[in-house]
Amino acid sequence: xxxxxxxxxxxxxxxxxxxxxxxxxxxxxxxxxxxxxxxxxxxxxxxxxxxxxxxxxxxxxxxxxxxxxxxxxxxxxxxxxxxxxxxxxxxxxxxxxxxxxxxxxxxxxxxxxxxxxxxxxxxxxxxxxxxxxxxxxxxxxxxxxxxxxxxxxxxxxxxxxxxxxxxxxxxxxxxxxxxxxxxxxxxxxxxxxxxxxxxxxxxxxxxxxxxxxxxxxxxxxxxxxxxxxxxxxxxxxxxxxxxxxxxxxxxxxxxxxxxxxxxxxxxxxxxxxxxxxxxxxxxxxxxxxxxxxxxxxxxxxxxxxxxxxxxxxxxxxxxxxxxxxxxxxxxxxxxxxxxxxxxxxxxxxxxxxxxxxxxxxxxxxxxxxxxxxxxxxxxxxxxxxxxxxxxxxxxxxxxxxxxxxxxxxxxxxxxxxxxxxxxxxxxxxxxxxxxxxxxxxxxxxxxxxxxxxxxxxxxxxxxxxxxxxxxxxxxxxxxxxxxxxxxxxxxxxxxxxxxxxxxxxxxxxxxxxxxxxxxxxxxxxxxxxxxxxxxxxxxxxxxxxxxxxxxxxxxxxxxxxxxxxxxxxxxxxxxxxxxxxxxxxxxxxxxxxxxxxxxxxxxxxxxxxxxxxxxxxx
Numbered sequence: 001x002x003x004x005x006x007x008x009x010x011x012x013x014x015x016x017x018x019x020x021x022x023x024x025x026x027x028x029x030x031x032x033x034x035x036x037x038x039x040x041x042x043x044x045x046x047x048x049x050x051x052x053x054x055x056x057x058x059x060x061x062x063x064x065x066x067x068x069x070x071x072x073x074x075x076x077x078x079x080x081x082x083x084x085x086x087x088x089x090x091x092x093x094x095x096x097x098x099x100x101x102x103x104x105x106x107x108x109x110x111x112x113x114x115x116x117x118x119x120x121x122x123x124x125x126x127x128x129x130x131x132x133x134x135x136x137x138x139x140x141x142x143x144x145x146x147x148x149x150x151x152x153x154x155x156x157x158x159x160x161x162x163x164x165x166x167x168x169x170x171x172x173x174x175x176x177x178x179x180x181x182x183x184x185x186x187x188x189x190x191x192x193x194x195x196x197x198x199x200x201x202x203x204x205x206x207x208x209x210x211x212x213x214x215x216x217x218x219x220x221x222x223x224x225x226x227x228x229x230x231x232x233x234x235x236x237x238x239x240x241x242x243x244x245x246x247x248x249x250x251x252x253x254x255x256x257x258x259x260x261x262x263x264x265x266x267x268x269x270x271x272x273x274x275x276x277x278x279x280x281x282x283x284x285x286x287x288x289x290x291x292x293x294x295x296x297x298x299x300x301x302x303x304x305x306x307x308x309x310x311x312x313x314x315x316x317x318x319x320x321x322x323x324x325x326x327x328x329x330x331x332x333x334x335x336x337x338x339x340x341x342x343x344x345x346x347x348x349x350x351x352x353x354x355x356x357x358x359x360x361x362x363x364x365x366x367x368x369x370x371x372x373x374x375x376x377x378x379x380x381x382x383x384x385x386x387x388x389x390x391x392x393x394x395x396x397x398x399x400x401x402x403x404x405x406x407x408x409x410x411x412x413x414x415x416x417x418x419x420x421x422x423x424x425x426x427x428x429x430x431x432x433x434x435x436x437x438x439x440x441x442x443x444x445x446x447x448x449x450x451x452x453x454x455x456x457x458x459x460x461x462x463x464x465x466x467x468x469x470x471x472x473x474x475x476x477x478x479x480x481x482x483x484x485x486x487x488x489x490x491x492x493x494x495x496x497x498x499x500x501x502x503x504x505x506x507x508x509x510x511x512x513x514x515x516x517x518x519x520x521x522x523x524x525x526x527x528x529x530x531x532x533x534x535x536x537x538x539x540x541x542x543x544x545x546x547x548x549x550x551x552x553x554x555x556x557x558x559x560x561x562x563x564x565x566x567x568x569x570x571x572x573x574x575x576x577x578x579x580x581x582x583x584x585x586x587x588x589x590x591x592x593x594x595x596x597x598x599x600x601x602x603x604x605x606x607x608x609x610x611x612x613x614x615x616x617x618x
Contacts, residue, residue, distance in 0.1 A: 006157030008179035011097050023100055024054075027107035046119035046203050047110045053207055054103045057214060058096065064170035064218035066311050071224040073310070073349045073361070076287040079223050079249045079280070082167045083354065083560030086570050089318040091164060095171035098181050102210070105185070115196040119203050126200035130209050133191040135241070135263065141187055143266040146259045149180070168252055171314070173217035188213060216262040220248035225284035240265040246281045250274040291395035292352065292361040294584045296577045297388055298403040299365040299372075301535075301566065303334050309364065310351045310563035317563040318570070341366035347388045355558045355610075358584060362577075363388055365406065372405040382412055389418050393427040398587075401430040401580025404534050404566075407593075414459055416594030429593045432579030437463045437597075438604035439550035439575045440510065440532045442614055448508050450474040452501075454519060455512030457482050460550075461532045462489055463597060464510060469497040476501040478519070511537050520544075534576065536567055548615060550575035555611030572615055582607045 002009065013020040028051050035048040072078050109116040149159035158180045165172045174181065191209060195201035219226070220243055227244040241263045251258040257274035260267045267273040300306050304327045307313045316324065327334070345366025353360045365384045371377045385406055392400050407414050414431045437460055444451065453465055453475050465475045465486060476499050477483040483500045490498055504522040512533045517540045520529070527544045529537060539546050551574050554561065561571055568574065573581075579592070586606050592598050 002157055002159070002161040002177060004156040005161075005177070006154075006179070008182075009158070009161075009177040011094065011101075011178045013097075013100070014094075020097070020100060024051075024103050024107075027104070031107070044110070044118050046206075047107075047117060049203065049207075050103065050106045050110065053106075053210075054099055056207075057099050057102075057210070060211065060214050061095065061099075061171060061218065062313070064222060065314060068170050068218075068222040068224060069311050069314075069351075070349070071222075071226075073352050075290050075352055077224045077226070077284055078287075079225060079246050079284045080167045080253060084167050084169065084562045085560075086318055086562050088165055088167075088169075089314055089562045091161075092169065092171050092175045093315045095174050097178075098174045098185070101181065101185060105189075109196070113193075113196055115199045115201055119201055119206065121202060122204045123200055123202040126195045126202050126205040127208070129195060129198075129200060130191045130205050133194055134209070138187060138190055139261050139263045139266060141190075142184075142261040143259055143270070145183065145187070146261070147272075150256065150259075163252060163255065166252055168221040168223050168249065169314075170218035170222050173221040216243075220245055220262070223249065225281065225287070227285075229282075229285060240268060244281055246284045247274075247277050250277060250280060290359065291392075291397055292359040293398045294358065294360045294580050295388070295392050295397050295400045296360070296362045296403055296580055297347075297365065297385065297400060297406050298350070298362060299367050299369070299406060301369045301404070303338055303368060305368075305566075306334070306337055308564075308566075314562075320564050320569055321567045338368065347384055351560070351563060353558060353560045355555065355581065355585075358581065360581060369405065372408060372411065378411055381406075382417065385412065386418055386421070389425070389427065389429065390422070393422075393425050397427050399428045399430055399580045399584040401432055401577055401583075402593075403574065403576050407431040407576075409459065414593050414595075415591075416596075419591055419593055428583060428588070429591045430576075430580045430583055431459070431593050432574075432576030433460045433463060434592060434598040434600050434603045435552075435579040435582065435607060436460045436532065436550040436575040437467060438600045438607075439552065439614070440464050440530060441467055441600070442604070443530050443547055443550075444468075444508060444510075445528065448473060450476060450506050451508040451510050452476050452478065452504065452506035453482075453486075453510045453512075454478050454515060455533065455537075456514040457485060458512055458533060459595075459597070461510070461512050462486055463600070464532050465498065466490065466494065467600065469494040472497070474499060476503070476506060478502065478504065534574065548572075551615050552578050552607060553613040553615055554578075557611065569615075573612075578607060578612055579603065582610060582612070585610050 013023055016022065031048050031050065035043050148154060158177050162176050192201065192206060195205060222245050225244065225246050232238050243260060243262055243264050247258055247264060254274055257272055258267055258277065259272050264273065300309065304323060305321060307327060308317050308321045310317050347363050347365055350362040350364045365381065367377065367381055372381060389400055402415050405411065412418065415429045419425065419429055441464065451468060451473060453461065468475050474497050477486065478501060480500060487495065487498060505524055507524060507527055509523060509527055509529050511529050511531050513535055515537045517538065520540050523541065523544060525543045528547065529544060530547045531537060531549045534549060536549050548568060551568050551572050554571050554573050564570055565573055565577065582603065590598065
């Protein structure tokens, strides 16, 4: 909100929440009904195309969001090197309101405005008039309106809401209070109203002009420089009729310069051009390749998780991962994205973060969870991981942590495979098991005398069991095969505290992957399910307590966190990811992979010292 919200700040449908799309249903229904019931000569193609055009606007904006986040994660051509936080994502979550507003007026215009229905597909005179009216009245009036909005009275009540985002994303361009957005809408309809009343409006002019506005709005707020200098060399006057992302970014950092809509001409005419515009453009375009100190290597989980990544849907990524019903409506796109990553994919950068001077990136493999259980894919996955490790090593990365299934024992023996193949690696490979063990041990309620260890065993699970037995806590197991496997690894002096039991009466269950619904149903009421695996168990009991997978809250100084890590809450990182960061901060000269594990207490104390905190179970 603005610092002192004025009247008509809220959108009319704000209280409807996610049900706001119902405002379009009557118009869409009437449009489809009219088109299907009227005769050939009476049908209005331009009216029925309004809804597909609105869908195109949604897609167009989403393409820019994903492109911008992909480019800024790589950081080479980033303009403003600061982070975005969850507060900004929440504030900009209503970016689609202006599309609903536009759609409502398009339907009303088609129904009541002379010359706005039964439009021809193409008219050259209408296109020329649109260009002239935009370059003249629209750009001129916007410039002075924009300057007026920076007067302290209007700024405090309206425009400060938009400027709350110093670091912009494409959708920042349309984040305004309702009345301000309505004013812009009236301004942008000057060419279209003129065409309509003069009988020169066409489908191409309407769709083309609004797509142009969306394109330029997104371009100016994408926070990475993309406009090639060659365009200005070929046609020097372009400098005055088309802005660049770096040009407009100065308006968000300096506030009192570069007021123009899309044409810097008016800033030059009235002396409001920022003197550093050209220098910032050249610097941002040239860019600087910057390798991180720490890389966390992850992968998408379910097919829908691709939308949960930071590069996907911003509002979805900003919340813990959960299956959404509306994502099933775009399953063709989901399948296409999966096939593309399967055939042409390579490891890609998901996000960049910073903790003081430590630079971090998350890279993702183009493979989903189900690929890791296909024997035919193991060699391919290992080649992806190996290539990522070598690339990071050559770039000077200090630590790479293996997340999710990238450290599978059957896949690569917890990362030891790569160390055997490349013994002279400078980069340290981390499976993060020591910190994961520490988090699980700290999660167990005080006074616990017995726990049930159930599910598929892992390096972390074995270490947790041994640490508990050393504390005198009995570890019971219900699966004979897992019991026999663990028994072989246990010191003889602790063997008496490890027991095979058919009883499920323990109130504390330490669970790994593969916990079945039938096993959960046998748990007593009030049982605490504490995962030691990277994946959480499916919640089938409402009368039990389910803990998060091993994770820690991150320090407030860790920047650019605006996407949740899989199913974890906001500003929470998995223990495996935190372990890599702590390893780099401490500059430890050791790998943690294969059977090797660092000192659990030492790693935990180091994490706490650097500002990471235990995740309190709710």
